[in-house]
Amino acid sequence: MYDLIIIGGGPAGITAAATAINQRLETLIIAAQWGGQTTYAMQVEDMEGRETITGETLLDAFRRQLDYLDFVRDFDTVTEVTPVEDHFVLETVQGHHYEGRSLVIATGAKPQRLDVLGEKRLAGRGLSYSVDTHAGLFLGKDVAVVGQGRRAQWAVASLAHKAHRVYLLAYEPLVTTPLVSKLDQMENVQVIKDARVQEVGGDASVEYIVAAMPDGEVREIPVKGVFVKLARTPNSGLVREWVNCDSRGHIIVDSYCATNWPGVFAAGDVTHVSEQVLVHIGEGAKSAISACHYLLMR
Ligand SMILES: Cc1cc2nc3c(=O)[nH]c(=O)nc-3n(C[C@H](O)[C@H](O)[C@H](O)COP(=O)(O)OP(=O)(O)OC[C@H]3O[C@@H](n4cnc5c(N)ncnc54)[C@H](O)[C@@H]3O)c2cc1C
Secondary structure (H helix, E strand, O other): OEEEEEEOOOHHHHHHHHHHHHOOOOEEEEOOOOOOOOOOOOOOOOOOOOOOOOHHHHHHHHHHHHHOOHHHEEOOOEEEEEEEOOEEEEEEOOOOEEEEEEEEEOOOEEOOOOOOEOHHHHEOOOEEOOHHHHHHHHOOOEEEEEOOOHHHHHHHHHHHOOOOEEEEEOOOOOOOOHHHHHHHHOOOEEEEOOOEEEEEEOOOOOOEEEEEOOOOOEEEEEOOEEEEOOOOEEOOOOOOOOOOEOOOOOEOOOOOOEOOOOOEEEOOOOEOOOOOHHHHHHHHHHHHHHHHHHHHOO
8 A cells, every 4th residue: 555646747746756755655646647738938039038947947857856766657547536444545547456545636627728720839939828937028018818717817917017918808708806897997908808719820929819809800919929818627526526626626725735635635736726837846745745744643
């Protein structure tokens, strides 16, 4: 029986596993895909380069630590997690059966892409999925945010302090909240409700976004950056029946990454905490240390 089983091989899971191994826990990390979702450096013409330490750089260091420890890894998909007395039983697609005294759930969230012309080609060339990581590159430029929920609204509020003009292209009318009212008051923010994005265009990097306006007119808006902030679905289905989640399916954790179920911890996009690799690296480490403390007290 393992001391700790980590489900997920993204930034949160990899860091949790590296931390647990350093704590000398009998550890297993199970990941359908090694490395999780992509992050990349932004390469945009006529923008100053900045010396930044990215989450990717940090994650690489942790990943290298695990890469040669093949006995702690299983590249497989967990299909079922069952709490049994004082431990947990896991089943996988390849028919493996594992038992662990504690768990870290780091299964991430399913992103929603724009699925329009130019999205793939210009990702990392002005098109980004992370305002926290890339907003600072667009000082004094015109940018667009696509989405309508709170993540999109916060993205606009954050960009409005850096960019020259920010367009929010929302697919549906926005529910009025204090944050939406705040955006309405910002002079350099233009909220376009009921817009449908059709294309992100440009040669070497983003130069414009094309969207159908609510009145049917198709408009090309010149922008240097596009931030995709559509809804995401947390991958919490394995434990949602017995671990507390919020209304959107995020696993609810306390400041120690502990869930309501003793011995179950969670970190990364599957929780309601942030959506940035740098933050998930910290949360992953924290979840493993919390699991270690839990095991010491048993
Ligand atoms: C296109 C894109 C670009 C992004 N760009 C940036 C950026 O520039 N900067 C930034 O900070 N953030 C960026 N993000 C967000 C960032 O990538 C995520 O916040 C981060 O990867 C989440 O880490 P995580 O460990 O929680 O989950 P993930 O990285 O999503 O990893 C989840 C892991 O769980 C595994 N898994 C899921 N279910 C199971 C199962 N049942 N059994 C076994 N394994 C399972 C998956 O295979 C994967 O290994 C971007 C996201 C996307 C989609």
